[in-house]
Amino acid sequence: MTALVYRRILLKLSGEALMGEGAHGIDPDVLERYAREVQALVAAGAQVALVIGGGNIFRGAGLAARGMDRVTGDHMGMLATVMNALAMRDALERLGLPARVMSALEVDQVCEGYAHRRALKHLECGRVVLFAGGTGNPFFTTDSAASLRAVEIGADLLVKATKVDGVYSADPVTEPSAAFYPRLSYDQALREDLRVMDATAIVLCRDHAMPLRVMNINETGALLRLIRGEDVGSLVVSES
Numbered sequence: 202m203t204a205l206v207y208r209r210i211l212l213k214l215s216g217e218a219l220m221g222e223g224a225h226g227i228d229p230d231v232l233e234r235y236a237r238e239v240q241a242l243v244a245a246g247a248q249v250a251l252v253i254g255g256g257n258i259f260r261g262a263g264l265a266a267r268g269m270d271r272v273t274g275d276h277m278g279m280l281a282t283v284m285n286a287l288a289m290r291d292a293l294e295r296l297g298l299p300a301r302v303m304s305a306l307e308v309d310q311v312c313e314g315y316a317h318r319r320a321l322k323h324l325e326c327g328r329v330v331l332f333a334g335g336t337g338n339p340f341f342t343t344d345s346a347a348s349l350r351a352v353e354i355g356a357d358l359l360v361k362a363t364k365v366d367g368v369y370s371a372d373p374v375t376e377p378s379a380a381f382y383p384r385l386s387y388d389q390a391l392r393e394d395l396r397v398m399d400a401t402a403i404v405l406c407r408d409h410a411m412p413l414r415v416m417n418i419n420e421t422g423a424l425l426r427l428i429r430g431e432d433v434g435s436l437v438v439s440e441s
């Protein structure tokens with residue numbers, strides 16, 4: 202078996218990634234496909250933590266733009282991430298992978314609360330840990346929650362899995378001529394306002410020297426190649 206370059210990883214998936222071709226909600230086939238990608242990582246010996254967004258259900262900023270109180274909207278967004286995490290736990294367990302949801306918001310009847318040492322224990326026991334509820338605070342994003350948890354659990358790598366191939370000079374969805382950056386520094390991402398991840402999340406990675414990979418989740422097997430040391434997507438580190 203090929204040795205792993207990264208043993209403990211935190212994988213961030215956007216809520217929208219779960220929609221597949223749908224306009225909202227969760228596509229069970231897509232969920233199963235992502236669960237199989239995680240299964241391959243665990244089978245290779247990796248410890249995997251997941252943060253899943255909530256944008257396929259609610260985003261506080263979107264609700265606030267339609268007149269709702271922002272804090273209420275953010276609470277709804279955070280609860281949406283709990284639903285996504287439960288759905289992913291179910292998909293993982295159906296593949297035979299033990300998984301635990303730990304929420305930053307207390308929803309005791311539904312899942313465990315987040316506790317740092319308990320999370321480490323789950324990972325060491327080979328369970329996939331799904332960090333739900335974002336940071337537990339309004340005005341933050343699940344990207345920031347992913348950076349925070351990655352630093353807390355001492356992950357070897359934070360992977361932002363998205364629908365584009367990595368970091369570009371501008372959003373490649375709206376600017377197809379944007380240049381691909383295979384490697385860049387946190388400061389370059391901040392300076393050039395490369396909005397693949399929010400600034401709070403990038404600053405946290407920078408200040409704690411957490412290496413960050415941005416990659417396409419729809420490229421089957423790419424995650425496994427990545428933790429075995431292949432150059433997949435874009436790498437964001439201290440020096441480019």
Ligand SMILES: Nc1ncnc2c1ncn2[C@@H]1O[C@H](COP(=O)(O)OP(=O)(O)O)[C@@H](O)[C@H]1O
Nearest residue numbers: 215217363367368369370371372374395396397
């Ligand atoms: N400079 C950039 N490089 C790469 N992607 C970018 C950039 N600026 C904006 N994006 C967009 O950011 C998205 C990644 O964020 P993601 O969390 O997957 O989506 P969202 O948070 O909007 O649900 C990509 O799909 C891409 O369209």
Ligand SMILES: O=c1ccn([C@@H]2O[C@H](COP(=O)(O)OP(=O)(O)O)[C@@H](O)[C@H]2O)c(=O)[nH]1
Nearest residue numbers: 216254255256261275278335336341342343
């Ligand atoms: O720490 C957090 C994380 C998330 N959210 C809310 O939850 C929503 C869903 O998260 P996000 O937009 O990050 O999801 P993604 O874009 O990854 O699907 C956000 O819009 C916020 O309203 C929040 O208030 N605090």
